[in-house]
Amino acid sequence: MIDSIRRNSLKTLAVATVLACMSTAALAEGGSLAEIKARGQLTVGTEAAYEPYEFVENGVVVGYGRDVLDYMAAKLGVKLVQLNLPFQGLLPGLMSRRFDFVATSVGITEERAKRFAFSRPIGIVRSMLVVSNTSKGVNQPEDLAGKIVGTQMGSQAQPVAQEFDRQLKEKHGKGYAELKLLQAYPDVSVALSNGTLDVGVLPSNVLGVQMRRQPNAFKSVGEIGSPRLLAWVANPKDEEIRSFINTTLEEMRANGKLGELQKKWFGETLTLPTSDYLPKGAL
Template sequence: MTKRLFLKAAFGLTLLGIASGTARADDALARVRATGTLKVGTETAFAPFDFIDAGQHVGLNVDLFEALGKDMGLKIQWVALPWEGVLPGLQAGKFDVVAGPVTITKARMERYRFLPPIADATDALLKRPNEADLAKPADISGKTVGAGKASSQLAQLQDYAKTLGQPVTIREYVGNTDAYADLAAGRIAAVANSYTNIAYVAKQRPDTFAVVEPPFGPKSYFGYLIPKAPESATLADALSAGIVKMKADGRLAALQKKWFGAASDTPDAVTAPEL
């Protein structure tokens, strides 16, 4: 081999090495394993999934990702944002996965890869106890109701309100805590959120809140999501396998009982959401 051919071959191998290194760097699972840290984006005002208690970040999401991290040998780094900034934060690469959790919808499935659902997300209403004029969901007709800004629950409330006889005044809140505070103070008649969330809130403060039965929204589920991109597929597959394992060995049901008071029946995947 001449010196020129040798140099060309060596240069080609160098480029191949650079290309391979770039591919490895672009692979989300390889990158996460290399750093030893999984960055998880969420909001911390969505009990019982994520909330602050005595200054500590707690909830089902915290426990579930701690278990996933142990199984995968990864440290979990939480990145907290107001909800309307969480999905844009994922797109901007601020974290690897969203743990909101997020209601699985057709529109979101077109943009994101969802992991196996971890809880029921069907929309329902929270009210003050002993409100005789709010005995069923349709009784919000003509009243003021709150919901989380940029949430699926808000969109479902808006759609449902259109079916009622009188206009519903809908107030959007950056955080559910503020919505619950306004409800407790009598400034709004109800708050729309997932049945899972409001059942937890009502259980914690039965003298202040009660659930309006039945839920009014179509059957839906909560799930975690990551970017829908080829380089993210390996990470999505690994996290999905971890959640399915937790479901099979009973750990997911145990966490649901701990935080919801009862296990929540969920499918291994949602392929055709009603929303």
């Protein structure tokens, strides 16, 4: 009886060892679409705090990215599981296999592209110049000289605004009257409305949301700086998964679905590159 129990225990241990080895081998080789289909779910990591790309509404993650993910999950015939996590944990979680890929709007940078496998761009952010709809003194970027300009402190827009101020001084001998740094982008909108700012510098996605909510309150008078491309991120070992993301985005572009979603969430189609979007040395 004892020998029988021991034999069964050894068999169980052997099976567990084989499964563990198989699991380790799978991790070493990278994730695959077959594994996703076998488990019946596509698991992605997201920081749902970048409207309209991904945000929480009534306790549910929604947005442009969520609609694209729903299309991908349906294509695979699996359930979508979207984990809403702080941005700081997304890329480490990707490398530890907590999810299949990162589906949040990650800016493509040279440093990141050397460590992580970026998809083709899913979005783009431009630094837009915004004025009150009743403003008459600013019609183009050159008109910012002598004006009170504001943006969010510590944001991507701050260095862009500072650089344009420098360019104005270099070209015309006169920059902004003042650059005000506010706590949040909504504060910039309030300051434009009450006249304490002449011009606000807002990311194009933030401006799009603002204009949907207050369609007659603001107008754009141009943009400054270079556009910033946004993409999703796969584990460098998961080339099949990155390829799936890219081919599906191309499929959605070709059949018009991507443009349809962009108009839904941004009010316009986005001009996104399909090649030469990664910096030198990228994976």
